[in-house]
Amino acid sequence: MRLTRVPGLLFGGDYNPEQWPEEVWAEDVRLMAEAGVTMATVAVFSWSRLEPAPGAYDFGWLDRVLDLLHEHGVSADLATATATPPPWLVRRHPEVMPVDAQGVRLEFGSRQGYCPSSPIFREHAVRLATAIATRYAEHPALAMWHVGNEYADHTLECFCPESARHFRAWLQTRYGTVGALNTAWGTSCWGQHYTGFEQIEPPRKAPGPVNPAQLLDWRRFCSDALLELFTAERDALRQVTPAVPVTTNFMSILHGLDYWSWAAAEDLVSDDAYPDPADPESHVAVALSYDLMRSLKQRPWLLLESAPSAVSWREVNVPKPPGMMRLHSLQAVAHGADGVMFFQWRQAKYGPEKFHSALLPHGGTETRGWQDTLRLGADLRRLAEVAGTGTRAEVALVLDWDSWWGLEAPESMPSNRLKLKDLLLAWYAPLHARGISVDLAPPDRDLSAYRVVIAPNLYLCTAEQAKSLASVTGELVVGPFSGVVDESDQVHDGGAPGPLRDLLGVAIDEFWPLPDGSTQRVRHDGGDAGLARTWVEWPRVVGDAVEVLARYEGGDLDGLPAITRNGNATYVSCLLDDVTPVLDRVLHAVPAIDVPPGVEATRRENHLFLLNHTGTPQQVALPHPGRDLLTDTDLRGVISLAPRDAVVLRIEGDT
Ligand code: GLA
Ligand code: GLA
Numbered sequence: 001m002r003l004t005r006v007p008g009l010l011f012g013g014d015y016n017p018e019q020w021p022e023e024v025w026a027e028d029v030r031l032m033a034e035a036g037v038t039m040a041t042v043a044v045f046s047w048s049r050l051e052p053a054p055g056a057y058d059f060g061w062l063d064r065v066l067d068l069l070h071e072h073g074v075s076a077d078l079a080t081a082t083a084t085p086p087p088w089l090v091r092r093h094p095e096v097m098p099v100d101a102q103g104v105r106l107e108f109g110s111r112q113g114y115c116p117s118s119p120i121f122r123e124h125a126v127r128l129a130t131a132i133a134t135r136y137a138e139h140p141a142l143a144m145w146h147v148g149n150e151y152a153d154h155t156l157e158c159f160c161p162e163s164a165r166h167f168r169a170w171l172q173t174r175y176g177t178v179g180a181l182n183t184a185w186g187t188s189c190w191g192q193h194y195t196g197f198e199q200i201e202p203p204r205k206a207p208g209p210v211n212p213a214q215l216l217d218w219r220r221f222c223s224d225a226l227l228e229l230f231t232a233e234r235d236a237l238r239q240v241t242p243a244v245p246v247t248t249n250f251m252s253i254l255h256g257l258d259y260w261s262w263a264a265a266e267d268l269v270s271d272d273a274y275p276d277p278a279d280p281e282s283h284v285a286v287a288l289s290y291d292l293m294r295s296l297k298q299r300p301w302l303l304l305e306s307a308p309s310a311v312s313w314r315e316v317n318v319p320k321p322p323g324m325m326r327l328h329s330l331q332a333v334a335h336g337a338d339g340v341m342f343f344q345w346r347q348a349k350y351g352p353e354k355f356h357s358a359l360l361p362h363g364g365t366e367t368r369g370w371q372d373t374l375r376l377g378a379d380l381r382r383l384a385e386v387a388g389t390g391t392r393a394e395v396a397l398v399l400d401w402d403s404w405w406g407l408e409a410p411e412s413m414p415s416n417r418l419k420l421k422d423l424l425l426a427w428y429a430p431l432h433a434r435g436i437s438v439d440l441a442p443p444d445r446d447l448s449a450y451r452v453v454i455a456p457n458l459y460l461c462t463a464e465q466a467k468s469l470a471s472v473t474g475e476l477v478v479g480p481f482s483g484v485v486d487e488s489d490q491v492h493d494g495g496a497p498g499p500l501r502d503l504l505g506v507a508i509d510e511f512w513p514l515p516d517g518s519t520q521r522v523r524h525d526g527g528d529a530g531l532a533r534t535w536v537e538w539p540r541v542v543g544d545a546v547e548v549l550a551r552y553e554g555g556d557l558d559g560l561p562a563i564t565r566n567g568n569a570t571y572v573s574c575l576l577d578d579v580t581p582v583l584d585r586v587l588h589a590v591p592a593i594d595v596p597p598g599v600e601a602t603r604r605e606n607h608l609f610l611l612n613h614t615g616t617p618q619q620v621a622l623p624h625p626g627r628d629l630l631t632d633t634d635l636r637g638v639i640s641l642a643p644r645d646a647v648v649l650r651i652e653g654d655t
Contacts, residue, residue: 006038006075006143008384010302010339011377013359015040017065018049019348025065028346029072031360036377037074039341041304042066043132044079044149045111048086051128059135066141075143077247077304077341078136080129080233083149084111089124096121098158101205105160112154116225117166122232129233133240145246146304147233150272152256157222159202168197170221184488185213209411213489219405223258231265249304252289253421255408258401260442263296272305272343275328278318281429283328283600283613285421287335288428288438292399294336294391295440303332305343308369309357317355323644325372326379327611330646333380334602334609338387340380382629383648389605393437394590397424398455400443400465406489407459407481414481415513417534418575423456423479426575430583435593435601447472451589458482458500460489466499469569475586476569478504480535481511496537497571505543505566508573512536512557521553522562522574524581529553532562532574539564539573549585593623599641608649612641626651 012032017025032040043050043062051057066076090097090108096118099105106113114121129147136142157163175181178194187193192211194200203210203218234246245267250259252273263269271293275282293301308325310317320328329340347358361369404420407413431438439450443465447453451474458465461483469476483497483504492498496508513535514520520532525548536557541548543566550563552574563582564571572582593601598614608626612618618641625636626649635649 007387008038009333009337009380009387010039010341011035011380012037012039012074012339012345013041013342014044014305014344015042015065015069015346016045016344016348017042018046018061019350020346022061022064024346025068028360029068029074031365032069032074032345033072035359035373036381037345037359039075039077039143039339040069040345041077041146041341042069042079043081044146045084046079046081047084047128050081050132051086052088054088054092057131057135066136066139070139070141074141076139076141077144077146078132078142079146080125080132080148080237082125082128082147082233085114085121085124089121093118093120095160095162098155099160099163101157101159101203103159103204110154112149114155115158115160115163116155116222116229117158117160117163119162122229125229126232126236129236130240133237137241142241142244144268145234145237145241145244147230147237147246147248150249150251151226151230151262152222152254153251156226156256157202157218159204163225164201166225167202167218167221168200170224171200171217172197174217184490185211185217186488186490187211212406212409212412215409216402216405216489219256220258220402223256223261223401226257227262227265230262234265247302247304250293252286253292253399253424255404259292259296260401269293269296269299269301270304271301273303273332274305274307274311276314276318277310277320277324278316283331283611284429284432285425286328287331287432287600287602288425288440290332290335290337291393291428291438292440298439300336300338300388300390302339302341303329303337304339304341306332306340307357308342308359308372310355312353312356319357321615321644322368322372326376327613327644327646329376330379330383330609330648331600331602331611333383333386334600334604334611334648336391336604340376379630382632385629385650386604386607386648389607391437391439391602391604393439394451395431395436395587396439396441396447396450396453397427398443398453398458398469399424399440400458400460402487403458403460406485407457409489414511415535417513417516418457418481420457423575427454427456427477427479427579427583430578430580432600433595433597434587435595435603436587436590437603444468450474452477452586455479455482459484460487461485461497461499462487463499466503469500470503472568474568474589476503477582477586478569478571480537480573480575501542503566503569504564504571505541505546505569506539506561506564506571506573507542508537508539510538512538519577520555520557520574522550522576523553524550524563526581528581530581531577533577535575536562537573539571550581595620606651608647608651610641610647610649612643612645615643617642622649624649624651
């Protein structure tokens with residue numbers, strides 16, 4: 001199934017015509033056609049212009065915009081316009097605005113000014129979505145629906161009385177009785193025993209640390225509450241236009257929303273990605289998030305927003321040097337994107353984003369930016385045949401939001417230095433450097449097809465999840481501080497690794513977090529030395545057939561097992577500076593691609609992408625001969641990749 005009605009790879013961006021006089025629109029669509037733009041995201045923040053007074057719609061201007069787009073071959077990713085409620089709604093119903101953890105109600109004047117649980121906001125949002133869907137159901141420009149915008153960007157949680165009511169209802173559904181809640185939340189600690197649901201409030205600012213089980217349920221609830229809001233709009237759209245795919249733009253690997261459940265609720269996955277050009281390693285972290293996007297539905301996805309050059313919301317907004325916009329766009333395609341879109345089409349004249357780069361910069365068509373736009377449009381047309389193709393990954397990284405939320409709870413952990421994104425990246429980066437494709441997977445997905453499954457951390461691990469990991473038939477690698485608590489953040493009987501104990505053949509006597517800046521030496525059984533930082537453990541071997549692959553050397557843990565292996569299951573009880581020795585053992589059956597540092601190699605079926613992220617030319621030995629789609633030439637042997645240049649090789653035959 002195609003992602004949208006538009007063939008080839010999508011190209012385009014957010015288009016905000018309401019910020020410009022109509023005379024400008026004609027130039028916009030003419031230039032879009034010139035650049036080969038095929039899709040524009042429209043009306044994301046247009047509620048106050050589409051419904052200037054309650055129930056009085058003004059669709060005329062949007063009619064003309066959509067007609068113009070269609071006449072120039074541009075399809076619409078049409079928004080439901082609910083990312084900012086209009087001032088009249090806020091003034092009539094001040095309670096739609098969110099309240100922060102200190103009890104302060106936020107003011108109008110920005111965007112995402114809504115309480116996720118507000119029935120008033122929801123009712124109006126659904127009404128508007130229905131009106132827009134009805135108006136444009138048959139419009140030939142309509143290709144997909146864009147609900148809301150970047151949920152949880154500004155508003156993830158609200159602490160108002162309405163949210164409290166919603167939270168209590170959510171808890172009642174989860175636990176049934178307040179007794180069950182007391183057990184799950186461990187309210188015998190610090191005297192928090194409840195005798196009725198009406199006594200429960202959201203975790204507002206309290207005198208001291210808040211019950212971590214309450215916080216964990218709050219994180220779950222906040223993700224679910226926004227998802228309910230999204231789903232209400234989605235259902236309204238589906239009722240009117242069942243054949244038009246619905247998406248909402250994700251924000252890469254976002255702590256606040258459980259994207260496994262969100263992706264299941266939408267028709268196609270789309271993402272907004274803003275790697276920092278000032279960070280020379282940002283292409284690795286962004287590759288990881290792209291692989292998550294592809295893995296969410298195990299299908300191609302869309303890069304719905306990225307920056308042509310600088311953004312406007314960092315402390316210092318560094319532009320993209322020549323070639324980087326093209327390279328990063330091709331990188332998204334390499335990782336499964338079927339389209340590359342940008343924020344935004346025409347650079348704004350006013351507002352908080354007037355310094356944010358755009359496909360058409362302030363300086364117009366004379367600029368370097370516009371030349372980049374033309375070049376990328378042409379390149380994406382050359383890659384049309386890549387659209388729809390999949391990626392075969394032999395390695396999976398396990399990611400679970402409940403566990404992430406538990407791990408990064410404030411104020412009650414052995415160390416606040418364990419950050420899940422860093423833990424994922426520590427394993428992902430060396431795989432990425434070897435050109436090995438990686439899927440992300442929730443722990444309860446069928447993992448039997450992978451040759452290697454790596455769970456960098458599963459702090460929270462249920463018995464069912466442990467069973468799923470035990471069913472891995474390839475190699476399993478589990479990182480430290482895993483199997484510690486159950487779904488209620490209660491420590492498993494007998495301590496870590498709880499339900500993973502038989503599988504791993506170890507028990508953890510004590511966690512041994514290291515002070516900032518200090519290290520612990522590790523000696524691998526091959527003789528090589530390594531360093532652990534931030535986190536080590538005091539493990540004890542409990543299985544009969546456990547091999548010790550590395551031991552701690554020196555210090556209080558001298559001689560204790562650091563890395564163990566039980567059958568196909570490897571346990572790494574520390575955070576290693578370099579996980580290469582572990583990977584070398586488990587990757588034997590996984591094909592790698594030999595590329596110099598800074599060159600990325602990624603396959604999409606029979607297309608091999610080679611991307612030079614460095615500022616110098618790089619020699620690459622092609623693993624197969626093939627035709628480079630970007631230059632339409634046959635390549636074989638060793639090639640030279642210019643700085644920030646790329647090759648997309650179509651490989652013939654079955655390789
Ligand atoms: C204080 C408190 C105790 C406990 C300990 C933990 O002493 O009185 O209840 O929280 O800190 O260190
Ligand atoms: C996000 C939003 C856009 C815009 C960009 C700017 O992705 O969705 O509306 O604000 O950031 O980087």
